[in-house]
Structures are given as structure tokens and as C-alpha cells.
Amino acid sequence: xxxxxxxxxxxxxxxxxxxxxxxxxxxxxFEEITDALASGNRVELRGFGAFSVKExxxxxxxxxxxxxxxxxPAKFIPYFxxxxxxxxxxxxxS
Amino acid sequence: xxxxxxxxAQLSEAVYQEVGLSRNESADxxxxxxxxxxxxxxxxxxxxxxxxxxxxVRKxxxxxxxxxxxxxxxPILPRKVLVFRPSQxxxxxxxxxxxPGGDA
Numbered sequence: 001x002x003x004x005x006x007x008x009x010x011x012x013x014x015x016x017x018x019x020x021x022x023x024x025x026x027x028x029x030f031e032e033i034t035d036a037l038a039s040g041n042r043v044e045l046r047g048f049g050a051f052s053v054k055e056x057x058x059x060x061x062x063x064x065x066x067x068x069x070x071x072x073p074a075k076f077i078p079y080f081x082x083x084x085x086x087x088x089x090x091x092x093x094s
Numbered sequence: 095x096x097x098x099x100x101x102x103a104q105l106s107e108a109v110y111q112e113v114g115l116s117r118n119e120s121a122d123x124x125x126x127x128x129x130x131x132x133x134x135x136x137x138x139x140x141x142x143x144x145x146x147x148x149x150x151v152r153k154x155x156x157x158x159x160x161x162x163x164x165x166x167x168x169p170i171l172p173r174k175v176l177v178f179r180p181s182q183x184x185x186x187x188x189x190x191x192x193x194p195g196g197d198a
Contacts, residue, residue: 001134003143009130010123021113025123030146032108034184036100038191043100048128049176055194074194077185078147080178089136090151090174 003030037078047085054079135176145183152177 001009003026011022033043033051043051053076061072082090102124110120131141135151142148151174159170180188 001139001141006127006130010126013126014123024113025109026127028109028112029105029124029127030143032105034146034187038187040192041098041100045102045128048132053188076188076192076194078180078188082176086132086135086176089132090176092136
């Protein structure tokens with residue numbers, strides 16, 4: 001399912017809404033999550049999962065083609081931990 | 095910068111501010127989005143949100159684990175796990191406001 005399919009499914013379930021509003025709703029949700037993470041906040045959606053930011057220290061990497069050593073600077077990476085309910089739902093079928 | 099935890103309340107507030115719907119309906123729509131994503135994932139569909147990231151389901155085979163307290167061997171049954179891969183856009187935005195190092 002892509003973002004536009006998600007928008008389409010949400011629009012089908014809410015025929016009283018304009019498609020452009022449905023698009024804005026979906027975009028706003030993901031924008032808010034990204035903004036929160038960029039400011040160093042955590043986003044916890046009980047039952048679904050939690051997004052957080054982890055720090056990766058600087059390291060010496062290697063260009064796999066040339067074997068040359070390169071400095072990889074420290075950076076933040078987004079991390080998602082699946083919520084309990086969703087984890088159970090994934091494993092409930094079959 | 096802040097170290098807050100954002101929850102459904104703040105996300106549905108943002109939806110409420112953005113679109114002219116009631117607070118209740120905004121909260122319901124957020125819930126529907128999470129439900130649609132969960133339903134897709136539990137039927138093994140990958141969910142790809144452009145400029146955000148993709149969620150996919152990975153199947154793990156059975157393996158032998160150990161109860162760390164008793165040392166007893168226990169089988170870990172085959173199961174499915176959810177993997178989130180952030181998009182390039184997300185990764186660069188995460189690093190756009192702050193730089194790592196120190197106590198931040």
C-alpha cells in the first residue's frame with residue numbers, strides 16, 4: 001500500500017470528505033511525526049508503535065569499491081518499535 | 095531541544111488545525127489511518143509512505159532460545175516482525191535541525 005492508496009482507502013471510508021482534505025489529513029500526520037523526530041521528540045502511538053531517534057556515533061567507513069577509508073560523521077537515525085497490539089495482530093493469522 | 099513524547103492527542107490536534115473538521119472527527123481519522131496501515135501490514139502488505147518510510151513484514155523462522163534465568167532451552171516459534179525503513183528525506187530531516195554529539 002502506498003501513500004496514495006492509503007489516501008484512497010481513507011477517502012472511500014469517508015465519502016463526505018473532499019479528496020484534497022483527506023490528502024491533507026494523511027500528509028499532516030506524517031509531517032507531524034517527522035517534525036517531532038527532527039526536534040528530538042518521541043512519538044508514541046499506543047497499540048501501533050513508537051518512533052524515536054537514536055544517535056549513531058562517528059566511525060571510519062570504507063568505500064566498498066575502492067577500499068578507501070572514509071570518515072562517516074555522527075548522525076541521528078529514526079527508529080520504530082512495533083506496538084504490542086500490532087505485533088500480536090501480525091501473528092494472529094495462520 | 096525538547097525531549098517530549100508526542101501522542102495521538104497532539105497528532106489529532108494538528109489534523110484539527112489543518113482541516114476544518116471537529117476535534118472528534120480529526121481523532122477518528124487519525125485512528126482510521128493507523129487501522130488501515132495495521133490491516134494492510136497484517137495481511138502481509140508492505141506500506142510505503144513517500145518521503146516518510148516503508149513498513150514491511152518479515153517472517154522469522156523457528157530457533158532455539160534459552161531461558162536466561164534457568165538456562166533451559168525453549169523453542170522460539172516462527173513469527174512475523176515489522177520492519178520500518180526510513181526514507182532518505184526522513185533521514186535528512188532528522189539531521190537538519192540538530193547535530194549529534196554531546197548531551198544535546
